[in-house]
Amino acid sequence: MPVITARGLVKRYGDVVAVDDISFEVETGEVFGMLGPNGAGKTTTMEMLEGLRIPDSGSATVLGSDVVLQARTIKARIGVQLQATALPEYTKVREAI
Numbered sequence: 001m002p003v004i005t006a007r008g009l010v011k012r013y014g015d016v017v018a019v020d021d022i023s024f025e026v027e028t029g030e031v032f033g034m035l036g037p038n039g040a041g042k043t044t045t046m047e048m049l050e051g052l053r054i055p056d057s058g059s060a061t062v063l064g065s066d067v068v069l070q071a072r073t074i075k076a077r078i079g080v081q082l083q084a085t086a087l088p089e090y091t092k093v094r095e096a097i
Helices: 042-049 071-077
Strands: 004-013 016-026 057-062
Touching: 004 042, 016 042, 016 057, 042 057
Parallel strands: none
Antiparallel strands: 004 016, 004 057
């Protein structure tokens, strides 16, 4: 059973199609990456999988949970590290979490 499944995900911002019918699966233990130029929809796709944005069409599951109907469950079970995330100097672990 895949840990991530995306089927026909679409996200629009007005007339701009940010994600256009993307489908893929990620299996347990698989290393998966998304490559593309700025504006290709990589971040928007991740935000849909994290439950932060609602797809305009299509469906996706993460760890067996629907990204729209069970977003809270997903948020409690995953962590995401963005490319430019940083903590202020001398921040204690307790303060960061």
